[in-house]
Amino acid sequence: MDEFEFIKTCLAPLAGPEGLKLQDDAAVMTPLPGLDLILATDTMVEGVHFPNGHYGGDTAERLLRVNLSDLAAKTGRPVGYLLSIAWPKNVSAELMQGFASGLRDVQKAYDFRLYGGDTVSTSGPMVVTATLIGVVPEGQMVKRAEAQAGDDIWVTGSIGDACLGLKYVTGHDITPVPDGEALWLWEEAYLRPQPRLLIRKLLRKYASASIDVSDGLLADIGHITTASKLGCKIYTADVPLSAPTQKWLSGQGDSQKAIVELVTAGDDYEIVFTASPDHKEDIAREYKNLGVHVACIGQCMTGNDVTLLDPNNKSFYAEPAGYKHF
Numbered sequence: 061m062d063e064f065e066f067i068k069t070c071l072a073p074l075a076g077p078e079g080l081k082l083q084d085d086a087a088v089m090t091p092l093p094g095l096d097l098i099l100a101t102d103t104m105v106e107g108v109h110f111p112n113g114h115y116g117g118d119t120a121e122r123l124l125r126v127n128l129s130d131l132a133a134k135t136g137r138p139v140g141y142l143l144s145i146a147w148p149k150n151v152s153a154e155l156m157q158g159f160a161s162g163l164r165d166v167q168k169a170y171d172f173r174l175y176g177g178d179t180v181s182t183s184g185p186m187v188v189t190a191t192l193i194g195v196v197p198e199g200q201m202v203k204r205a206e207a208q209a210g211d212d213i214w215v216t217g218s219i220g221d222a223c224l225g226l227k228y229v230t231g232h233d234i235t236p237v238p239d240g241e242a243l244w245l246w247e248e249a250y251l252r253p254q255p256r257l258l259i260r261k262l263l264r265k266y267a268s269a270s271i272d273v274s275d276g277l278l279a280d281i282g283h284i285t286t287a288s289k290l291g292c293k294i295y296t297a298d299v300p301l302s303a304p305t306q307k308w309l310s311g312q313g314d315s316q317k318a319i320v321e322l323v324t325a326g327d328d329y330e331i332v333f334t335a336s337p338d339h340k341e342d343i344a345r346e347y348k349n350l351g352v353h354v355a356c357i358g359q360c361m362t363g364n365d366v367t368l369l370d371p372n373n374k375s376f377y378a379e380p381a382g383y384k385h386f
Contacts, residue, residue, distance in 0.1 A: 070160035076173025106185035120162030128255035136194030220322030225250025242304030291363035
Protein backbone atom coordinates (compact mmCIF):
# COMPACT_ATOMS: atom_id res chain seq x y z
CA MET A 61 0.00 0.00 0.00
CA ASP A 62 1.58 3.31 -1.06
CA GLU A 63 1.20 6.71 0.62
CA PHE A 64 -1.71 7.90 -1.50
CA GLU A 65 -3.68 4.68 -1.22
CA PHE A 66 -3.20 4.70 2.57
CA ILE A 67 -4.50 8.27 2.79
CA LYS A 68 -7.44 7.60 0.47
CA THR A 69 -8.58 4.28 1.91
CA CYS A 70 -7.56 4.48 5.60
CA LEU A 71 -7.32 8.13 6.64
CA ALA A 72 -9.80 10.05 4.47
CA PRO A 73 -12.79 8.26 6.08
CA LEU A 74 -11.56 9.60 9.46
CA ALA A 75 -11.42 13.24 8.34
CA GLY A 76 -13.84 15.94 9.44
CA PRO A 77 -15.04 18.72 7.12
CA GLU A 78 -12.12 20.88 8.27
CA GLY A 79 -9.80 18.37 6.59
CA LEU A 80 -11.27 18.97 3.11
CA LYS A 81 -11.33 15.20 2.44
CA LEU A 82 -7.51 15.25 2.86
CA GLN A 83 -7.26 16.47 -0.73
CA ASP A 84 -5.67 19.84 0.01
CA ASP A 85 -2.39 21.03 1.54
CA ALA A 86 -3.93 22.29 4.77
CA ALA A 87 -7.03 22.19 6.92
CA VAL A 88 -9.24 25.15 7.81
CA MET A 89 -11.34 25.73 10.91
CA THR A 90 -13.18 28.64 12.48
CA PRO A 91 -13.30 28.56 16.30
CA LEU A 92 -16.56 29.56 17.91
CA PRO A 93 -16.78 32.94 19.68
CA GLY A 94 -15.93 32.82 23.37
CA LEU A 95 -13.57 29.85 23.05
CA ASP A 96 -9.79 29.59 23.22
CA LEU A 97 -7.91 27.02 21.16
CA ILE A 98 -5.61 24.58 22.97
CA LEU A 99 -2.91 22.83 20.94
CA ALA A 100 -1.02 19.78 22.24
CA THR A 101 1.58 17.66 20.42
CA ASP A 102 3.04 14.27 21.27
CA THR A 103 5.57 12.23 19.31
CA MET A 104 6.10 8.51 19.77
CA VAL A 105 9.20 6.67 18.56
CA GLU A 106 9.35 2.91 18.03
CA GLY A 107 11.52 1.26 20.66
CA VAL A 108 11.20 4.27 23.00
CA HIS A 109 7.47 4.89 23.46
CA PHE A 110 6.12 1.61 22.13
CA PRO A 111 7.65 -1.84 21.53
CA ASN A 112 9.49 -2.58 18.31
CA GLY A 113 7.23 -3.84 15.57
CA HIS A 114 3.97 -2.68 17.18
CA TYR A 115 2.66 -0.78 14.16
CA GLY A 116 -1.06 -1.53 14.53
CA GLY A 117 -4.09 -0.32 16.43
CA ASP A 118 -2.57 -0.41 19.93
CA THR A 119 0.03 2.18 18.98
CA ALA A 120 -2.55 4.39 17.26
CA GLU A 121 -4.81 4.28 20.31
CA ARG A 122 -1.95 5.09 22.66
CA LEU A 123 -0.84 8.02 20.50
CA LEU A 124 -4.23 9.71 20.61
CA ARG A 125 -5.01 8.82 24.20
CA VAL A 126 -1.82 10.34 25.62
CA ASN A 127 -2.50 13.50 23.61
CA LEU A 128 -6.06 13.63 24.91
CA SER A 129 -4.62 13.42 28.42
CA ASP A 130 -2.75 16.68 27.80
CA LEU A 131 -6.01 18.32 26.74
CA ALA A 132 -7.77 16.94 29.81
CA ALA A 133 -5.16 18.49 32.12
CA LYS A 134 -5.72 21.85 30.43
CA THR A 135 -9.53 21.32 30.66
CA GLY A 136 -10.01 21.32 26.90
CA ARG A 137 -12.56 19.50 24.74
CA PRO A 138 -11.02 17.81 21.68
CA VAL A 139 -12.29 18.81 18.25
CA GLY A 140 -9.63 17.55 15.82
CA TYR A 141 -6.02 16.60 15.21
CA LEU A 142 -3.17 16.62 12.71
CA LEU A 143 -1.24 13.38 12.16
CA SER A 144 2.30 12.74 10.94
CA ILE A 145 3.51 9.18 10.29
CA ALA A 146 6.97 7.98 9.27
CA TRP A 147 6.34 4.35 8.26
CA PRO A 148 9.24 1.88 8.20
CA LYS A 149 9.70 0.45 4.74
CA ASN A 150 7.74 -2.72 3.87
CA VAL A 151 5.09 -2.36 6.59
CA SER A 152 2.13 -4.48 5.50
CA ALA A 153 -1.20 -3.06 4.37
CA GLU A 154 -2.84 -5.06 7.16
CA LEU A 155 -0.83 -3.23 9.84
CA MET A 156 -1.57 0.13 8.22
CA GLN A 157 -5.28 -0.66 8.22
CA GLY A 158 -5.03 -1.77 11.85
CA PHE A 159 -3.38 1.53 12.75
CA ALA A 160 -6.24 3.43 11.08
CA SER A 161 -8.77 1.28 12.95
CA GLY A 162 -7.15 2.27 16.25
CA LEU A 163 -7.44 5.94 15.30
CA ARG A 164 -11.09 5.46 14.38
CA ASP A 165 -11.91 3.76 17.69
CA VAL A 166 -10.49 6.65 19.75
CA GLN A 167 -12.11 9.28 17.52
CA LYS A 168 -15.46 7.59 17.99
CA ALA A 169 -15.04 7.27 21.75
CA TYR A 170 -14.13 10.94 22.26
CA ASP A 171 -15.96 12.61 19.34
CA PHE A 172 -13.26 14.38 17.34
CA ARG A 173 -11.92 14.13 13.79
CA LEU A 174 -8.75 14.00 11.72
CA TYR A 175 -7.94 17.34 10.07
CA GLY A 176 -4.86 16.42 8.02
CA GLY A 177 -1.14 15.77 8.31
CA ASP A 178 1.64 13.98 6.45
CA THR A 179 2.89 10.46 5.74
CA VAL A 180 6.41 9.46 4.73
CA SER A 181 8.58 6.35 4.77
CA THR A 182 11.80 5.85 6.70
CA SER A 183 14.66 3.38 6.87
CA GLY A 184 14.69 3.83 10.62
CA PRO A 185 12.13 3.20 13.38
CA MET A 186 8.50 4.26 13.09
CA VAL A 187 7.82 7.81 14.30
CA VAL A 188 4.28 9.12 14.75
CA THR A 189 3.16 12.57 15.88
CA ALA A 190 -0.32 13.83 16.67
CA THR A 191 -1.18 17.47 17.25
CA LEU A 192 -4.53 17.71 19.00
CA ILE A 193 -6.73 20.77 18.77
CA GLY A 194 -9.10 21.48 21.62
CA VAL A 195 -11.32 24.28 22.81
CA VAL A 196 -11.93 25.76 26.24
CA PRO A 197 -14.05 28.68 27.45
CA GLU A 198 -12.06 31.85 26.96
CA GLY A 199 -9.51 32.46 29.71
CA GLN A 200 -10.34 29.27 31.64
CA MET A 201 -7.43 26.97 30.73
CA VAL A 202 -5.72 25.68 33.89
CA LYS A 203 -1.95 26.21 33.74
CA ARG A 204 1.01 24.77 35.63
CA ALA A 205 2.28 28.00 37.10
CA GLU A 206 -0.51 29.14 39.40
CA ALA A 207 -0.30 26.80 42.40
CA GLN A 208 -0.13 28.53 45.78
CA ALA A 209 1.72 27.69 48.99
CA GLY A 210 -0.67 25.72 51.20
CA ASP A 211 -2.57 24.19 48.27
CA ASP A 212 -3.38 20.50 48.49
CA ILE A 213 -1.99 18.19 45.81
CA TRP A 214 -4.46 15.71 44.32
CA VAL A 215 -4.17 12.90 41.81
CA THR A 216 -6.88 10.98 39.95
CA GLY A 217 -7.14 7.23 39.51
CA SER A 218 -4.20 5.01 40.44
CA ILE A 219 -0.44 5.23 39.95
CA GLY A 220 1.97 2.51 38.80
CA ASP A 221 -0.27 0.24 36.75
CA ALA A 222 1.32 1.44 33.50
CA CYS A 223 4.80 0.89 34.94
CA LEU A 224 3.99 -2.77 35.48
CA GLY A 225 2.12 -2.92 32.17
CA LEU A 226 5.26 -1.85 30.34
CA LYS A 227 7.21 -4.60 32.10
CA TYR A 228 4.62 -7.13 30.95
CA VAL A 229 4.37 -5.88 27.36
CA THR A 230 8.16 -5.87 26.94
CA GLY A 231 8.61 -9.33 28.48
CA HIS A 232 10.29 -8.36 31.75
CA ASP A 233 9.95 -10.56 34.82
CA ILE A 234 7.29 -9.49 37.33
CA THR A 235 7.65 -11.00 40.78
CA PRO A 236 5.51 -12.07 42.54
CA VAL A 237 3.84 -13.62 39.49
CA PRO A 238 0.46 -11.87 39.00
CA ASP A 239 -2.80 -13.47 37.94
CA GLY A 240 -4.42 -12.92 34.55
CA GLU A 241 -6.71 -10.16 35.76
CA ALA A 242 -3.78 -8.15 37.06
CA LEU A 243 -1.87 -8.58 33.80
CA TRP A 244 -4.90 -7.43 31.82
CA LEU A 245 -5.34 -4.33 34.02
CA TRP A 246 -1.66 -3.41 33.74
CA GLU A 247 -1.53 -3.99 29.99
CA GLU A 248 -4.65 -1.86 29.44
CA ALA A 249 -3.21 0.91 31.63
CA TYR A 250 -0.07 1.04 29.49
CA LEU A 251 -1.54 0.54 26.01
CA ARG A 252 -4.90 2.28 26.41
CA PRO A 253 -4.76 4.96 29.13
CA GLN A 254 -8.09 6.62 29.88
CA PRO A 255 -7.85 10.40 29.34
CA ARG A 256 -9.65 12.22 32.15
CA LEU A 257 -11.75 14.48 29.94
CA LEU A 258 -14.77 13.91 32.19
CA ILE A 259 -13.27 16.05 34.95
CA ARG A 260 -12.42 19.15 32.94
CA LYS A 261 -15.27 21.25 34.36
CA LEU A 262 -14.32 20.35 37.93
CA LEU A 263 -10.70 21.26 37.21
CA ARG A 264 -11.82 24.68 35.99
CA LYS A 265 -13.90 25.05 39.16
CA TYR A 266 -11.30 24.04 41.75
CA ALA A 267 -7.77 23.60 40.36
CA SER A 268 -5.13 26.29 40.70
CA ALA A 269 -2.71 24.25 38.54
CA SER A 270 -2.78 20.89 36.76
CA ILE A 271 -0.73 18.52 34.62
CA ASP A 272 -1.07 14.96 33.37
CA VAL A 273 1.25 12.25 34.66
CA SER A 274 3.42 11.33 31.69
CA ASP A 275 7.04 11.62 32.86
CA GLY A 276 6.31 10.24 36.34
CA LEU A 277 4.24 11.40 39.30
CA LEU A 278 7.17 13.05 41.11
CA ALA A 279 8.58 14.63 37.95
CA ASP A 280 5.23 16.07 36.92
CA ILE A 281 4.47 17.41 40.39
CA GLY A 282 7.92 18.96 40.13
CA HIS A 283 6.92 20.63 36.85
CA ILE A 284 4.03 22.32 38.67
CA THR A 285 6.09 23.40 41.68
CA THR A 286 8.97 24.65 39.51
CA ALA A 287 6.63 26.70 37.32
CA SER A 288 4.88 28.02 40.44
CA LYS A 289 8.19 28.68 42.28
CA LEU A 290 7.23 26.38 45.17
CA GLY A 291 8.24 23.20 46.93
CA CYS A 292 6.01 20.40 48.18
CA LYS A 293 5.73 17.33 50.39
CA ILE A 294 4.27 14.05 49.14
CA TYR A 295 2.95 11.30 51.42
CA THR A 296 3.79 8.00 49.71
CA ALA A 297 1.27 6.14 51.90
CA ASP A 298 -1.50 8.23 50.30
CA VAL A 299 -0.47 7.63 46.67
CA PRO A 300 -3.40 5.63 45.22
CA LEU A 301 -2.56 2.13 43.97
CA SER A 302 -4.82 -0.46 42.37
CA ALA A 303 -5.30 -3.73 44.28
CA PRO A 304 -2.96 -5.70 41.94
CA THR A 305 -0.25 -3.05 42.18
CA GLN A 306 -0.59 -2.88 45.97
CA LYS A 307 -0.19 -6.67 46.03
CA TRP A 308 2.93 -6.39 43.86
CA LEU A 309 4.33 -3.70 46.16
CA SER A 310 3.73 -5.80 49.29
CA GLY A 311 5.73 -8.61 47.69
CA GLN A 312 8.85 -6.52 47.14
CA GLY A 313 11.77 -6.91 49.52
CA ASP A 314 12.58 -3.20 49.47
CA SER A 315 9.21 -1.46 49.59
CA GLN A 316 10.75 2.02 49.60
CA LYS A 317 12.68 1.29 46.40
CA ALA A 318 9.55 -0.21 44.84
CA ILE A 319 7.29 2.76 45.63
CA VAL A 320 9.93 5.09 44.21
CA GLU A 321 9.86 3.05 40.99
CA LEU A 322 6.08 3.43 40.78
CA VAL A 323 6.06 7.21 41.36
CA THR A 324 8.89 7.91 38.92
CA ALA A 325 8.13 5.50 36.06
CA GLY A 326 5.52 7.56 34.22
CA ASP A 327 2.93 6.66 31.57
CA ASP A 328 0.04 6.80 34.09
CA TYR A 329 -1.79 9.64 32.28
CA GLU A 330 -3.73 10.51 35.39
CA ILE A 331 -4.21 14.17 36.35
CA VAL A 332 -2.30 15.85 39.16
CA PHE A 333 -3.81 19.12 40.30
CA THR A 334 -3.48 21.60 43.14
CA ALA A 335 -6.36 23.26 44.96
CA SER A 336 -7.05 25.33 48.04
CA PRO A 337 -7.63 23.25 51.18
CA ASP A 338 -10.87 25.20 51.59
CA HIS A 339 -12.28 23.01 48.79
CA LYS A 340 -11.15 19.65 50.16
CA GLU A 341 -14.60 18.33 51.11
CA ASP A 342 -16.20 19.70 47.93
CA ILE A 343 -13.56 18.06 45.73
CA ALA A 344 -13.92 14.68 47.45
CA ARG A 345 -17.71 14.80 47.16
CA GLU A 346 -18.02 16.11 43.61
CA TYR A 347 -15.41 13.77 42.14
CA LYS A 348 -17.09 10.84 43.87
CA ASN A 349 -20.41 11.88 42.35
CA LEU A 350 -18.69 11.95 38.96
CA GLY A 351 -17.36 8.41 39.49
CA VAL A 352 -13.69 9.43 39.46
CA HIS A 353 -11.41 8.41 42.32
CA VAL A 354 -9.19 11.21 43.62
CA ALA A 355 -6.66 11.19 46.45
CA CYS A 356 -5.01 14.06 48.30
CA ILE A 357 -1.32 13.09 48.43
CA GLY A 358 0.48 16.20 49.66
CA GLN A 359 0.75 19.94 49.97
CA CYS A 360 2.55 22.79 48.25
CA MET A 361 5.01 24.75 50.40
CA THR A 362 7.36 27.69 50.14
CA GLY A 363 10.85 26.75 49.02
CA ASN A 364 11.86 24.54 46.12
CA ASP A 365 12.24 20.99 47.49
CA VAL A 366 10.08 18.01 46.52
CA THR A 367 10.03 15.99 49.76
CA LEU A 368 8.88 12.37 49.93
CA LEU A 369 7.54 11.06 53.23
CA ASP A 370 7.35 7.36 54.06
CA PRO A 371 4.40 5.77 55.96
CA ASN A 372 6.05 6.91 59.22
CA ASN A 373 6.26 10.49 57.89
CA LYS A 374 10.04 10.30 57.65
CA SER A 375 11.50 12.03 54.64
CA PHE A 376 13.68 10.16 52.17
CA TYR A 377 15.35 11.03 48.91
CA ALA A 378 14.15 10.04 45.46
CA GLU A 379 15.32 11.41 42.15
CA PRO A 380 12.10 12.87 40.65
CA ALA A 381 13.49 13.47 37.18
CA GLY A 382 11.31 10.96 35.34
CA TYR A 383 12.13 9.88 31.79
CA LYS A 384 14.53 12.12 29.88
CA HIS A 385 15.10 11.84 26.12
CA PHE A 386 18.51 13.55 26.24
